[in-house]
Amino acid sequence: PAKAWSMPPLLRQGAVLFVGLCLAVAAQASKGPSANTEPSPASIVFQILASELALQQGEHGVALATYLSLAQRTNDAAVAERACRLALNGRAPRQALEAGVIWLKARPESAEAQDIVDSLQMLLGFHNDLRQTLLSRRAKAQADGEAKLATFYDRLAALSSKGPDPAKAVALLESVALEHSNRSELLYTRAMLYERSRNFEQMEFLLRSLIAKEPNHAHALNALGYSFADRNERLPEAKVLIEQALRLQPNDPRWHW
Numbered sequence: 277p278a279k280a281w282s283m284p285p286l287l288r289q290g291a292v293l294f295v296g297l298c299l300a301v302a303a304q305a306s307k308g309p310s311a312n313t314e315p316s317p318a319s320i321v322f323q324i325l326a327s328e329l330a331l332q333q334g335e336h337g338v339a340l341a342t343y344l345s346l347a348q349r350t351n352d353a354a355v356a357e358r359a360c361r362l363a364l365n366g367r368a369p370r371q372a373l374e375a376g377v378i379w380l381k382a383r384p385e386s387a388e389a390q391d392i393v394d395s396l397q398m399l400l401g402f403h404n405d406l407r408q409t410l411l412s413r414r415a416k417a418q419a420d421g422e423a424k425l426a427t428f429y430d431r432l433a434a435l436s437s438k439g440p441d442p443a444k445a446v447a448l449l450e451s452v453a454l455e456h457s458n459r460s461e462l463l464y465t466r467a468m469l470y471e472r473s474r475n476f477e478q479m480e481f482l483l484r485s486l487i488a489k490e491p492n493h494a495h496a497l498n499a500l501g502y503s504f505a506d507r508n509e510r511l512p513e514a515k516v517l518i519e520q521a522l523r524l525q526p527n528d529p530r531w532h533w
Contacts, residue, residue, distance in 0.1 A: 351381065353382035360376045369400055373400060407451060411452055466482055502518065
């Protein structure tokens, strides 16, 4: 038992999955033979075992290909999750997305699967697919009330910040949140994305709009002040803005850029 728990996380997960599928084989065998064309439980267990052995031998690509193929044929959430994690660990984002979509379809309530699929679609540039799902989820969140909508927009802001192309991330955020674009969390996120794309004029406009709306928004004050300081512009105003942010939240570690 001590050795089992000292296994690397991916291997430990595979061992747990293997045991679970062995139990499924036993349950299926007690019901007699099946007439469907799906892989038999025994075949699934054999492929899982072969994949885990390949992984232990350093054949990561073989293990991933087998798990992904099995996920495509079975639509099993546990198998798809395992394939997704192997792909992420092996830095294979397209395979991870393919497995993640299967995982999410099998378990649509999984917040982790949704976050992984969203992040990979953002990373790989599948913005149209991502936009459609976000619009659908925004409509549901809006119907569920302000608390759900606020949570949705917090997650949208975090997701947009991960985009490798800030201009495309801004376009995605604005298209999804068009009717609520003046929400504080979205003003700040859009401003930071404009800064990444070096559109300082638009960044300043958004941060000043946010400060006018919330004069004590410490992060907006700090971001605008440091933007001026980094570019050696309006240094007296930069000093005032940064000092004001420090007074409002003196212990925030993000001030130390």
